[in-house]
Amino acid sequence: MAMMGANPFNQRVAQCAMWEKVREGHVHLITQEDVENVLLNFEEHEASGHVSTLELVRLAGLDGTYLTSEEIRDWIKDADKDGLGRVTAEDLHRAITKGSVAFSLVKKAMFGKEQEHKLTECSLDEILKWLHYEYEKNSNLWSLPQTLVLFSVFVMASALHLNVWEAYKLTRVWTTVMSQGDYLQWWVVDVSTLMLWLEQAFLRNVLRQDMISWLAQPEEASDPLVSNPFPGRVLQEGQVVGAVRLRRWHSIEQPCNTGTFYKELVPTCFLKSELYPEDWFMFYHEKRTVIEQDIQDRTNQNWLDLNTAYLDIQVLTYNAHQAMFFFGTNRYQWMESGRFIIRDGPNEAFVDGPYFNLLYAVPDLIFILMLWGILYGELKEAIPAAMNGLDGIKDYLAFWNVVDWFAICFGITTVCFWLNFVLAVGGLPKLLSTLPSDALDLAVFSNQSYLERHEFNGVVDRLEFEQQMADIFNLAEETSEAHRIARWMILGYLFVLMFKFFKAFRSNDRLDVVIQTITDSAVDVAHFAFAFALVFSGFALGGMMLFGTKVQGFHTLVSSLFFCWRGGIGMDDVESFEVWFQVLAYFWHFSYLGLMSILMINILVGLIFEAYGRIRSGAGEPPTLLEQVGEAVDTLKETKSFLDMWYIICELEDDDFPAHPAPTVTVRSLKKAFAKDRMSKDNAEYLVESASMYAKKQAKKVELSVSDGVRMIGQTRTNAHKLMALSEQVNSLLKKFHMKHGEGSHDQNWTNLFATEKKQEVKETVEEDPLARNAKNVKQAEVVSRKAVSREETLINRMRNFASDLVGVTKEQNKLLDWISHTITERGQGITEKDSWARQKTAVLTDRCEKIEISVGKLGECLKGVDPTQLRNMPERLKACAERIHQMQMEDCSPVSGEDHISLFQSQLSSIANDVAHISETCKAKVDVYDALQRSDQVINRVLATYTRVVEQDKQTETSEDFSDLPGVTQTFTDFSVGSPIDDMSHVNSGEFM
Template sequence: MDNTESFGARVGHCALWEKVKEGHVHLITNEDIQELFHAFDVYDPSEKISTSDLVRLCSVEGTYLTAEDIGEWIKDSDVDGTGEVGIMDVHRGITEGTAAFSLVKRALFGQEKEHKLSECSIHELLGWMHYEYDKKSKLWSLPETLFLFTAFIIGAVLHLNVWEAFKSSRAYQYALTYGDFALEWVVDRDTFWKWVYEGWLRNILRHHMVSFIREVDPDQDVLKTNPFPGRVLKTHQIIGAVRFRRWYAVGTACLSGNMWKDLYSQCPMHGELMPDDWYIFYHESYEVIQEQIQERAENFWLDDHTRFLDVQTFSYNAHQAMFTLDNLRLEFREAGYMIHRDGKRETFADSPYYNLWLAIPDLIFAVLLWNVFYGEMKELVPAAMNGLDGIKDYLKLWNVIDWIAIGFGFTTLSFWMVFVLKVSGELPEVLKPLPSNALDRAVFTNRSYLTSEEFDSVVDRFDFERQVAEIFRCAEEVAESHVVARRLIFVYLFILMLKFFKAFGSNDRLDIVIKTITGSAVDVAHFALAFALVFVCFAGSGMLLIGTTFEGYHTIPSALYFRWAENVEMDDIEGFEPWFQVLAYFWFFSYLSLMSILMINILVGLIFEAYGRIRSAAGEPETLLEQVGEAVENLKETKNFIDMWYLICELEDDDFPAHPAELVTIRSLKKAFSKDRMTKQNAEYLIESASRWAKKQEHNVELSVTDGVRMIGQTRTNVNKLLVLSEQAIDVVNAMLRKFHSKRTESEGGDWLSMYGAAQHEIQQEAATKTEESDPLAASPARRKHKVSEMQQKSREELMFYQMRNRFSDMISMTQEQTKLLEFISQSIGARQESIVEKDNWGRQKTAVLTDRCEKIEINIGKLSECLKGVDPGQLRGMPDKLKEFAQKVHAWQVEDSNPRSSSKLDHMAMLQHQMDSISQDVAQISAATKAKADIAKALQHVKPLIDQWCGATTARLVKTPSRFTEDSSDASPRMVQTWTGFTSFDAQDDAPDEVR
């Protein structure tokens, strides 16, 4: 016992086993093997040990070798079969043999596991359930997202009326920019007043219909005014008035140096902004409005404190049934010039739901969005029941995107409803008290626009201005809510795009786009860093180069945008000096060559490389239609199963897991979810699918660079070994062929032995002749005899090689025959296994039917026992005799006490006797039936042992003697027979036990 322990300790301390454990067999040296030999008390490097000594390694712990590995090691070391091996042999066996390949494979991929369809580990089950649930949820989210997107985009297009809004925007653009003095010519206050006179007044408040064609002659053209007051391009009706709102600053101290503070003590355009409104009423005559404009211009209404001027027009187009709030903003810059911004213009419908059919897309979108919310809540609630860990597991990227889509969807609907309530409710209430009708009647009655006195006589100017201010306030709120709704719709389209990306993950063909983006993200991020640095340098140099004269480069943001758009032309640099033009040309062409050509092509190459790699790795995945078909079939198969997400949450509960054991079987899984009434089919489906998935995942292993080097080193060693053996075999074969074919035979049909003998004789003669010529002393008879014996020995070796080659050919042919035989046997076994599986499935179905019927019998027995509870069959059995005896006594009493002349009493007694007889018969029948049903319980007690015995016999036959099912399927198949109890049983004919028959 002490010797064994000392041997195990010596072997365990060898440095060889650490390399074996890591799979680094290519690093094992002869010194490591020599250390192992020292453990066997062998210290001479030339001494060998027996293979039986290596077998002793099986009893030593810590070698990380199985008995099969040690057997392969011994087989690869003892190639000659002598039973003894040296250090070189053992080293060759552990580094170049089958055992070496097994060790490397085990180190890379782990110990190969046997997967059974009846059991799996809890990690494999959870891994498959997560994979299956994510894949199915992504697949079913594709049509859901598609319908959601379709309903959303249809509703947005119908309600926003972008094409009609563009028409209104184009009308205002024409009205504001064209005229005798164009808007683009406005650069300061003086040019602004000139534009108001010659452009804006004649386009927006154009009272004369023919003002652009000819001068009006009042004598010839009586109707010299527009019969429809306040129209922009004759179709857009101005509401109330046009408002000029001036934003002026109170003025603060300037930031100039000390030497300039006395001259510029205050900067009037700095400080808090205050509004100042001026209303121009379109009912007043052209001359009155001109006087007002002239007065404002002469009184310096636009003074040095003015920062902004908003020209606001609120109009309604009955043809389009839409409102338009136009806000032309003029900005007064500190440098002394003025710019205009014409982009703040909003057009919206007066009644978004004038037709109830327009609400259908919104309702569909709301229902679909609520369905998404309900589905996410079904996942969130079970996860939240597991605590904070469950919520963390639930909050993955795609689930977060789903909640963002839900939140933004309901937010968009809320803001849209706010806009609808404002435009349909609040705005009409504000417009209702406006006295436009009275002013219009005054204009039509006078056949001309109104003077100031006439206008004041119809309405109160101060009150009218207050009403118009309220209208502009409400219109701005409605327009702002419409803008917010449009912005939310804009953002929500990108969120739906992300949901589409989630749905694409369900199919490998669609997921290529997402995998390409994620696969190239790291390379593109590093490339973007270099690209951004170079690009910012070019944009900054462009701002410094031409930013003082070219508007697109006067700020960093604009320089970045215009540099990306490459919006620089020859006209922009022709006005500079020649040396500056050379510098500008260098800047432009260096950017073109470095960024537009080189860097962009590198980016394209990175993306294409990632796409090609991912596309080739995907192979030929199934199409979307095929996947949908499989999903539908799987949905039908699992429609009565427990929800998979609920199972995942219960199994992943850290505090109280539903299945704490590592090994999961069908019975343990059913027991874990017995309260949820998990069926056997559900448990079998889960475990079988998880086992197949785990077996498939074992082959999907990613190798690192180190693993690749190890595999290459091992492969190189094996290839070198094969090359050496191949060269040796080729040399032997070439020598044989040269000697066999050195002499041409006269007869082609001669025997190969005669050819071999002739070749052998010629070889001997040539050898003797060469020996005599080269060395006369060697021509002695003894030396010649020795040479002949050597040649004969070589001839015998050649003959042995030839025989070995023939035997090798025979072995190859035998191997081919064995392969064919194995294929035939495997096909036969496969057919028999299929037949066994079919018989087993048939037996399972019939067993399920019998079990169901037995359960119904038990239920009926329980109901019958409840009905007969408290009934004594013995008393019922004696009841007829007692009734007859009592009837006879009653009859005797009646005869004694009755009058013989009375016939009615006799009839009454006869009727009573008849009823007593009928009751006796009924009681007799009840007693017989009760006796028969009382024996049912005893009869059913024999049914269960018979069923269990038949099931056990059937299972034993399926396991032990599967061939009996395939020899004669008609005789071996069970059949249903009607038993004495009235229930269906199974008769297995010859294979069933006698008790079952």
């Protein structure tokens, strides 16, 4: 068969019967004849029986084969096992029924056909997925350096302003001062011991008065704390501001909530009502004996009575070398049970001037500017999303966008709290400047001793000084609280920045392993945490029940949970128990250690490592961060003139007025959708190609797993059992068929015949001799054998005939089914063609409607400000002018009157000309309107010229003529007024307006 043109070849190949079997996935039905029918379309096969693999590659570009290009290549590769480049029909049949193509067709039959992706088009959902992925990836990638700089600047500013290392030194000084002395603080258990500690330790360490000794100098060996040269110094450098404040918080007695009997025994209870403060100031300029006497007096007066909830000892010091204040507080609390607790109060060290050096403000300004930059970037995304309505806002408020907004708001809040502290600490110098400390210091140095009560009162007003100190301590307390809150906010913002880093890590697969591991293992870890919490709470509660009355760490459920998590009990706790209780404690401890610390924790580690290994192996070999940054920079250079990606996302996701409502996106449709934004062809091609490649990459290739293989084997086994059952049914039907057509009576006759012959044989056996009887028996056996053979052959022949009839009926049914299938296919193709034709017409109509809409808009812009009544009434006005001309011709033809009428007519025509000029300047349209206006102008000029010529002739001849004989004047105006395109604008093509 000679090869014909390309199109006939494609048609002949597509009409081969093999492709229908390929389309249905019936690989087992493909015969070698089907393959030969395909090869008959190749000239080379007709001549030699072989086909070159290079010729077979032509099948990859044909429609109707239902095989992809990759499958065609695999088919050819499996057929050409020898690598000679020539295959036969037998090789191709073996390859398509037993090779990788057969496996691919089976997968299609089981899971459906894999979607093909073209670089020239994609679906709207695919391009939106790629746009979101690309935008988020780029946003996360560029947020990484931004977050690094923001974190570095924030840490630098925090380190400069908080000065944590110097604050630690001041706190250690306060701890050392409070823990030293002749009477240690840890020995305090009640009011009397507290007063004793104040007298023998606190006064000696804080309000030192042995710094000036005119009798003998103190020796360092006997005095571990080096003496200070100035009053009020704590460990040489810390200067006490004014005094030490002791604030007592007390309540009012209330009736006890007990029974009647116990109310008689204990009528009132303490620490049940609101607490009230009461201050006592110890001025460091007074002699120690005076202060000790005050302590004795307050002890005798029972100043710390049963109504006292707790006592706060507060001191404000200033260190000039560090330029920092320290506000220290120790709290001594009495519980309702009678227990006495010493608590470290909120000790706080803060700088006296955060911005005494203006360079310290540079990191703050950079941080605020970066916050503003992040806010500006988020507003650029949020405003276009909000313009799409509530749905756009919901789409915008994804988790990581919420993290960005939280980082912005939290950062601004942190800045505000820091400014609150700056304002608070700025008010301290004003109050400190009013203190009379200089006068009191001068009095101490002048007297060469500390002051007695009357001497102190002689220098300052005690009540006024106490009020000043109260104001200073209140402001210092507020300032330390503001500084503490600012520190907490800074701590919280560090965790917010940690989430910002997690967002930036999502841009790179190597960095995203941590986030993906947490996400992937979250469900398993949550279930494990539930089981862990139940078991752990049981052990903690058991520990509280066992050791709660003896071990401090287990006296409450909260402390028991913490104590168990920290490590449980120790030998010091167990040794004090009884022997039987020690055994119980050991059992509790080792069971907790084995179950919780070893088993449960290792299970948790295993879950996390399993998730990590799964995520790491699934990531493959992603690019490094530097490689990704380089690719992003190159992409940014290529797409710098393209439309903003977030703007495109918002326009495409607009539910009310989507920019591209069609589900299929092409380069042309995308350019058309963003025509108002002047999207370039390169931009549209980049978007469509990238989206198609991303969809192809994301599409997972279907692979048969072990379970799928087992399922296929099960299906094969089921089909085999069905065929066996069907064969048995056919066999039973054949038996019933023979029984129905008289075969049963024939068998009965054979049975009767055998019975008669047997009787005959028995009778003859009795009469004949043994030799004759044996010969006769042999002869009868041969006859019976021949009859039996003929019976079996008859049955076999009838079964063959029935099978052939069944095959013929089956072929007729197959032909009928083929005809029905062909008819349905033709009708389906007809419906498809009609649907395609309707779609094309709809697209053309839609395109024309869009052009009409654009033209109408442009026509509206062109006709804006035009009065249509002038255009509508102009034919009537011209017709009236023509009638007046005709009337003037009939009434008066004198030269003088003619000139007057001409001047009147010229004035009216000039008015009309002005109106026409105004309309033509406003319209500026190249349509029939402009032609009509030009035509009217020409007619008017022609009439004026004709009328002027007639008047001049009348002047010369002085004869009257009928003005109606002038050629074409009246008729011209009449025709213009009747058939003018100005009167009928329906035929104007709006698309011609520019």
